[in-house]
Each structure stands twice: as C-alpha cells, then as structure tokens.
Amino acid sequence: MADEQRATLAILGAGPVGLEAALVAARLKIDFIWLERGQAGEHLNRWGHLQTHAPLRTLVSEIGLEELHKAGVEEFMSPLDELATGRSWRDGYLSLLLETPLLLGKLQKSVEAIAAGRDNRLREDPRKPKEPLGPFRIFTRGPDNKERHCLANAVIDCTGVLSTPRPFGMSGLPVPGEASCRDRISYMVEDIMGADKKKYANRTVLVVGAGISAATAVNQLVAMAKENEATWIVWLARGSGSLPVRRIPQDPLKGRDALAASANHIASRGEGNVEFHHGAWVDRLENEGQDKPVKVTALVNGKELSWDVDRILSLCGYQPSRLLNRELRMPWETTLDLPPTGIESREQDLSPGPSGEEPGWYVLGSKSYGRASGFEVKTGFRQVRAVMAEILRVRPQEIAKRLAA
C-alpha cells in the first residue's frame, strides 16, 4: 500500500503520559511513530489558566529532567517546587522536551488516530490459540485532511478523556434542548477570573456536578461574586448529601483536597451568592433567543424548579472514547468504562481494567481509568515502564537499569 508508515511502536497522544512513553522509547532505542491530534500538551492547554493540585516536581520524570539538563535548557523550565498551571506545565516542560535532541522532529502534530484494527483481519475472524496476530493498522488523518495508514507491532494509546465530556442530563443522557443552547455551555472550567470574566461577572451561572472541576468553578465564582455582587450561582448536584464533593481520605494532592473542602463549606453554608441543591437532575433547557438567558428546569428531590441563567458549566466528568478501538477485541468494564490496559501486571493502580484480548495494544494514562477520577501522572509513568518491559521482553528492573545507564 502506498504511503504507509511502519514502526515497532506507535504512540498515540502527546500529553504528559504520551510524552513520557516517547522519552522512554527513545532512550531505549525502540523505533516509534508518534501521533498527536493537536499540539503537544493540547489538553493541558484547555485548562491552561488553572493550577495543578501539586508542585511541578510531582508531574515530571527523572529522565525528562535529565534530558533538559543535557540540552542546557533548564533555565526555561517552570519552577519545580511551585504549583504549575496547565499552560506552564506544557510550556515549561513538555514543549521544551520536544526540542531536545532525543525528541526533536519525532512528533507528528495535527495527526489524529481515527481507527485501528489488526492488519489483514476483521475483529470477528477466528483466531487460533497462540497464533501470531501480526501488527496493528491505524487509520490517521493529518493536516489538509491527508489520510493514511500506519503499521506498528505495539501501540500505546494515551489519548486521554478530555475530549469526551459526560452529558449532564438525567441518567447521564444529554438534556433535551442542550444542542440549541450549545453556545452558552462550557464543559470545562473556563478562565472565570481572567479572559472569560465577561461571561460570568454579574451573571447568573448554573454549575452542574460534584467533582473537583465543579468545586474549582464554585470557588472561583464565589470569589468573583465578592467583587461583582450581582453574580448568582445555582449549583446542582445529583447526590443526596449536603457536602457534595467527595474527599479522598489522606489525599496526596493537597491542592485538590483544599478545593473540595472549601466547596463543601460553601454548599453547606449557602454563602457567597450561591444556592446549592442536592438530589437535582437537569430536566430541560429552553433557548429563549439570542442575548436572552436560557431557561433551565430541574427536578430537585422530585420537585420542579426553574431559573433563567446566562451561562452553564457542565462539569460531570469525562469518559474515554471507544471509536478508535472499535475494530479491536476490547472487553471494556461496564461500570466505569475501564479499558483493558494490556499490561500483564495485575497491579491494581497500573491496570484497573479487565484483561485484554489484543496483545500489544496498551491503553495508558487517564484513559486507562475510564470514567474514574483520581488518576495521577506518576502512575502513567510507571505504566509506561511496565509496557516497555513487555515490548522488550525483559523484567521491569532491567528497564530501570537501562534508563539509568
């Protein structure tokens, strides 16, 4: 076939975990193709204005620091012992690494992996036990809509979850009327105090959700309301508790826990121009015309309530997309959408999903946690090392030794 690329390994995605996979592969001299739908750190940039929950030092790897040191660009790094923002994590670490001799020219930007399957087979074709299955074939679309295939013996899918927000309607379905109000809804915490201030100051804002993103938004909106007193926040959570945000016992990410505690305090005290309702499902949205507020109707403990709101923050989490993996035998776990990571080790934090049926196809990073929150990039770095040991058929300790050499 014309214009095919071939390599031992294909890495999909250039977030923190995809970048770590590329670093490790390059250091171990594994030849690889590396595809990214946008730019490196594309998803970090979407929340570039927000702070990380822990200092940058916890978000980078030893070998990443070594490569920056060798390239003599440490002075351009973001400070390691301070909290980063999404943007400073990207600009002061990921983007610098792309320019180091080890990774220079390796990333194919603006190339999306659309679908993948086994070369010369359909998913339903019979397979004999222990039969060699051949490489994976990946269909990609690049700049100018250029479409091509590439082949790789192993694939590391680190495409994250941020592009597929979960709907905020009843039973996890889209809300009737949502599409017609799309321009008033954000599925991420926008730059409330900065570039997006006009959308929030002295406006009525609906926040739906009870995770850390919702906690972040509510904290910021309350701060905004102190200076812009006509700001009004309607916060709806599905659960029955008056403390909506679940706190992780002894949360290692102190910043995350502080946000959760503060948001729970706001919900229980009803302070700061906030009305909080638990037991609430959004039932419908009505677009009453451009420049007019959206009419939101919700069922709150079975009773119908309505508000006219200017902006909606739908913060109900994210889920992995299955489109890329549709032609593969992927037995997803059915509660949290956990994919099989493909990692042989059954260590729970490395591989929370079920066992797979596609040897050589690995799902790492935040996508490996499906709908569950709580993934930490350090876990992703450990996943990367476990996979490289499998690809090279050596023990994990051997990978550590080779990387240190």
Ligand SMILES: Cc1cc2nc3c(=O)[nH]c(=O)nc-3n(C[C@H](O)[C@H](O)[C@H](O)COP(=O)(O)OP(=O)(O)OC[C@H]3O[C@@H](n4cnc5c(N)ncnc54)[C@H](O)[C@@H]3O)c2cc1C
């Ligand atoms: C406010 C905030 C603070 C956080 N603080 C912390 C913290 O302190 N500590 C911590 O460990 N984590 C933190 N996180 C979470 C952390 O950002 C994520 O866990 C991390 O980004 C996951 O990395 P990843 O490489 O798995 O995926 P992502 O960063 O989501 O990267 C996926 C990449 O794949 C690309 N992609 C998607 N689809 C395709 C495709 N089909 N083809 C090619 N490329 C594709 C995307 O463009 C993207 O660049 C925080 C998150 C937020 C929002």
